[in-house]
Amino acid sequence: MAEDLKPRNMKNGDYHALVELWSAFPGNTMTGADGPEGFRKFLEENGEYCFVVESGGRVVGSVMAGEDSRRGYVYHLAVEVSMRGKGIGSGLMGAVEEALRSKGIEKVHLFIYVDNPAIGFYDRIGWHRRTDITVMSKVLIGDEFMGTREERQ
Ligand SMILES: CC(C)(COP(=O)(O)OP(=O)(O)OC[C@H]1O[C@@H](n2cnc3c(N)ncnc32)[C@H](O)[C@@H]1OP(=O)(O)O)[C@@H](O)C(=O)NCCC(=O)NCCS
Numbered sequence: 001m002a003e004d005l006k007p008r009n010m011k012n013g014d015y016h017a018l019v020e021l022w023s024a025f026p027g028n029t030m031t032g033a034d035g036p037e038g039f040r041k042f043l044e045e046n047g048e049y050c051f052v053v054e055s056g057g058r059v060v061g062s063v064m065a066g067e068d069s070r071r072g073y074v075y076h077l078a079v080e081v082s083m084r085g086k087g088i089g090s091g092l093m094g095a096v097e098e099a100l101r102s103k104g105i106e107k108v109h110l111f112i113y114v115d116n117p118a119i120g121f122y123d124r125i126g127w128h129r130r131t132d133i134t135v136m137s138k139v140l141i142g143d144e145f146m147g148t149r150e151e152r153q
Pocket residue numbers: 025076077078079080083084085086087088089090091110111112116117118119120121124125
């Protein structure tokens with residue numbers, strides 16, 4: 001990978017560029033947790049697992065991850081359309097996996113819609129699809145934006 005496409009740790013000041021990046025692709029799942037305050041708090045607690053890639057002074061890739069001392073969780077992996085296929089996504093996931101491993105986290109999970117083509121990407125970089133688990137969710141604070149995708153349509 002070219003030197004300037006290496007991940008660096010995410011900063012608070014990346015927020016507006018990230019919202020722009022995430023808003024640009026269909027099916028993005030921004031929720032109340034993605035407001036400026038939620039973002040700041042997440043970074044404060046999990047900043048060592050959150051990365052961006054810049055190119056030409058722009059943020060073109062992102063990933064946020066965290067852990068609860070048992071398992072890691074990945075959110076907001078995204079690469080700008082024009083920059084895909086250059087190893088940025090796998091570089092970001094490699095950085096997350098290394099950071100979690102270095103803290104002794106044995107396993108990492110992520111949630112993805114069953115029709116997202118990015119499943120092929122995760123297969124390619126060694127992730128496993130679980131067919132033995134279903135996700136159950138309950139909205140505790142918020143409204144329809146925290147519901148299912150069907151409810152949002
Ligand atoms: C998924 C995504 C992050 C991949 O980023 P990327 O920078 O293009 O990925 P890379 O260039 O690192 O690709 C790594 C490998 O995966 C393969 N790959 C990438 N996207 C793929 C896809 N959709 N299906 C199958 N394989 C894929 C690449 O060909 C490459 O294979 P190689 O090692 O043989 O060369 C990008 O397509 C994206 O931002 N998608 C929209 C956001 C999204 O859906 N994120 C996931 C939310 S959970």
